Amino acid sequence: VVTDPTGASILGVTITLQDPATGFTRTTTTNVAGNYNLPGLRPATYDIEAVAQGFQKYSLKGFRVEVSQVARLDLQLSVGALAEQIEVRGIAQLMQTENSSIGAVIDKQQVLDLPLNGRNFAQLALLVPGVNTGQPGAGQGGGVSIGGTRSEQNAFQLDGVSNSDSWDNNIVYRPNVESIQEFKIETSNYSAEFGKGAGGQISVVTKSGTNELHGSLYEFHRNDATQARNLFQRDPNFRNSKGEFVAPPYIQNQFGAAAGGPIIKNKTLFFADYEGFRRVQGATGLRSVPNAALRAGDFSSNLGRQLGTDALGRAVFANQVFDPTTTRTVARPTGGTVAVRDPFAGNQIPRARIDPVALAIMQKGLWPDPNIPGARDSGTGDPRQNYADGRSQRDTNDQYSARVDHRLTSNDTIFARYGLMDSANTSPGSFPGQEGQGSGRRQLLASSYTKIITPTIVNDLRFGYQGAYSEPASTRFLAGTNLVKELGIKGLPNAPAGAPIVNVSGFTAINDGSASVRNNKTFQLIDQLSFGKGRHFFKMGFEARRVHLDVRNNPARERGEFIFGNREWTALEGFSGTGNIFATFLLGLPERKIRNPGDHTSFLRATEYSAYFQDDFKVTPKLTI
Numbered sequence: 001v002v003t004d005p006t007g008a009s010i011l012g013v014t015i016t017l018q019d020p021a022t023g024f025t026r027t028t029t030t031n032v033a034g035n036y037n038l039p040g041l042r043p044a045t046y047d048i049e050a051v052a053q054g055f056q057k058y059s060l061k062g063f064r065v066e067v068s069q070v071a072r073l074d075l076q077l078s079v080g081a082l083a084e085q086i087e088v089r090g091i092a093q094l095m096q097t098e099n100s101s102i103g104a105v106i107d108k109q110q111v112l113d114l115p116l117n118g119r120n121f122a123q124l125a126l127l128v129p130g131v132n133t134g135q136p137g138a139g140q141g142g143g144v145s146i147g148g149t150r151s152e153q154n155a156f157q158l159d160g161v162s163n164s165d166s167w168d169n170n171i172v173y174r175p176n177v178e179s180i181q182e183f184k185i186e187t188s189n190y191s192a193e194f195g196k197g198a199g200g201q202i203s204v205v206t207k208s209g210t211n212e213l214h215g216s217l218y219e220f221h222r223n224d225a226t227q228a229r230n231l232f233q234r235d236p237n238f239r240n241s242k243g244e245f246v247a248p249p250y251i252q253n254q255f256g257a258a259a260g261g262p263i264i265k266n267k268t269l270f271f272a273d274y275e276g277f278r279r280v281q282g283a284t285g286l287r288s289v290p291n292a293a294l295r296a297g298d299f300s301s302n303l304g305r306q307l308g309t310d311a312l313g314r315a316v317f318a319n320q321v322f323d324p325t326t327t328r329t330v331a332r333p334t335g336g337t338v339a340v341r342d343p344f345a346g347n348q349i350p351r352a353r354i355d356p357v358a359l360a361i362m363q364k365g366l367w368p369d370p371n372i373p374g375a376r377d378s379g380t381g382d383p384r385q386n387y388a389d390g391r392s393q394r395d396t397n398d399q400y401s402a403r404v405d406h407r408l409t410s411n412d413t414i415f416a417r418y419g420l421m422d423s424a425n426t427s428p429g430s431f432p433g434q435e436g437q438g439s440g441r442r443q444l445l446a447s448s449y450t451k452i453i454t455p456t457i458v459n460d461l462r463f464g465y466q467g468a469y470s471e472p473a474s475t476r477f478l479a480g481t482n483l484v485k486e487l488g489i490k491g492l493p494n495a496p497a498g499a500p501i502v503n504v505s506g507f508t509a510i511n512d513g514s515a516s517v518r519n520n521k522t523f524q525l526i527d528q529l530s531f532g533k534g535r536h537f538f539k540m541g542f543e544a545r546r547v548h549l550d551v552r553n554n555p556a557r558e559r560g561e562f563i564f565g566n567r568e569w570t571a572l573e574g575f576s577g578t579g580n581i582f583a584t585f586l587l588g589l590p591e592r593k594i595r596n597p598g599d600h601t602s603f604l605r606a607t608e609y610s611a612y613f614q615d616d617f618k619v620t621p622k623l624t625i
Helices: 108-113 121-127 356-363 475-479 581-586
Strands: 014-019 024-029 044-051 057-065 085-089 102-107 155-158 180-188 201-206 214-223 250-264 268-282 285-287 306-309 315-317 322-331 337-343 387-389 392-409 412-427 436-454 457-470 501-504 515-533 536-554 561-564 592-594 601-620
Touching: 102 108, 102 121, 108 121, 108 180, 121 180, 121 201, 436 475, 501 581, 561 581
Parallel strands: 057 085, 155 201, 501 561
Antiparallel strands: 014 024, 014 044, 044 057, 102 180, 180 201, 214 250, 250 268, 268 392, 285 387, 306 315, 322 337, 392 412, 412 436, 436 457, 457 515, 515 536, 536 601, 561 592
C-alpha cells in the first residue's frame, strides 16, 4: 500500500519496477485503497520507483523477490516536487506477512557455497525446520521427509512445471547447482496452486541470462590418496608394491561449465550449462565357491568322526554322503523297521551320477575357481570365503541444459528451458559374468508465455514435458545369452536371457538379477490468471496432465529359482550330522523350485485434470485472509 505522511492512501501512484540485470520492466498504478500488485514476477533483485503529482519521487534499489513469494512493500511518499527524490537501498523482508505458508528459500549463494557431497541440491532441504532424512533407505522424493510424511509424498517443480515422475514420485531431472537461481521448500499451508503431494512442495527456479556475459568452469576431484583401509580387509587384489594391504581404488571427477548472457540486449537472453560425472569405486567382497574336489563330487576330506552304526551294523560318520536311490526299509534288531541308505564309496559321487544341469553349471564356470585359501565350515567341512572379488563399480553421467528468455513486447515474454541427462553404470555383481549394466535418459522441458493484459492482470500459460527412461539389466541379459536353454533346464520355454537363480546354502548364489525397462512420459499444460480488485488479489488456474507409463519387467524368477538347502536328501535317517547340501545339488535334488510365469508388462495411460481458485483478501493493512 502507498500512503502519504498522514497515513492516507494515495490514488494513481505510478509504480515502476526494473530488473537491472536483464532490463525487464513492469509498471502499475495504485487503486483508491492505495494498493498495487505486480503478479508473475520471477525471482530477482529489482529497482523500484514510485511517482505521483505533488510528492517527491521515491526510489528503492535492491528489493529482493524470492521464488513462490508474495512480497509486500509498503511505501510512504513525502510531499514535495517531483524533482526531489528519496532513495532507499536494500530493504530486507524479515517476516512473510502476506500468506500463511511455512517454508524457507535457499538462494544461489547458499547453493554454491555450502558443501554438497555429489552437488545434490536436495541435500540442502535438510537446513529447513521440519525436514529430515526420512525413513531408512529412502530414495524417492529427494530422499527427505517433510512434515513427518514419507519421502515419496513430496512434489517437485522446476521452472513452474512438474519435476516428479509418475512411478515413484522421484525427481525426474536434477539440475546441477551452477544452473539454480534458488529454490523454496514449503512444508505446510502452501497456496492452492500447489498439489500432487501431501508432503512438501519444492520449487526450483533456474538461472536466466543477463545483459552481461558471465561464465564459470569447475572441477571437483576425489581419490583414495588419504583413504584409510578397513582394518579387517585382507583382499589380495589390493596390495601395494611392498605386499601390504591397501584401500580399494576410489576416483571421482565432477566437472562442468556454465555461461549466460545476451543474444539481443534487453530482449533475448540465454543460459547454458554442462556437467559430467565419472566415478570408479573399488569394492572388496569375499564369496564362497565350491573347490575342485567338491566340483568332482569328492567329499572324502569332509568326513568327520564316527557317529554310530546303522541298522545293518555299518559305521556312520559325520558328513558322510548317502545315495538317496538306495533308500529301503530294514528290520531293527530291537524290533520295528528303519530306513537305510548305502553311502557313496569313499564319500565320492561318481561322475556318471552327477546331474547334467549341475555339471553344465560348473563347466560354464558360473562359480569361478577359488583364488584364496579361505576357511572351512566347522560343521560341514565345506570351503568358505575362498574367493576374493575386487572389481569396481563404475558410474558415468552427462547432463546438459539450455534456457532462452525472450521479450516479444513490453507486455509479452516467453521462455523455454530444456534439460537432458544420460547415465550409465556398471555394478560388478557376485561373480564375473553377473555384472549389472544400467543406462538411462532423463529429460525435462519447461516453457512459458506470460501476457500482461493490464498492469494488474497477468496470464501465464505453461507447457511441460518430462521423460524418464531406464534399463537396468545383467550383462548376459543385454547380450541375449540364454543360459536356461544352454544348461538344458526343462519346463521354462519362455525364460528370457540370463542365468537362473541357483541358491546352494553355504555358497554364494548364482543370480543375474531382474531386468526392467521403464519409459515414463508426462505432458503438462497449465494456465494461471492473476489479478487484483480493490483489497482482493485473485489467482485461478487450470491444469491438464497426460501420463504415459510403460513398464516391462523380466523378474529373475522367470528363469527359475532352484533352492538347495536340505542336506537330508543325502543324509541317513537318525543321524543329523550326515549328508551334504552341495551333494544334493550335484545329484539334482533341489529343496524347492520357483518360477514366475506370465506377462510382467504394464502400459498406463491416464489424463488428469485439476483447477483452483484463491482469493487473498486484505481486510486491513495488517490482516490478510
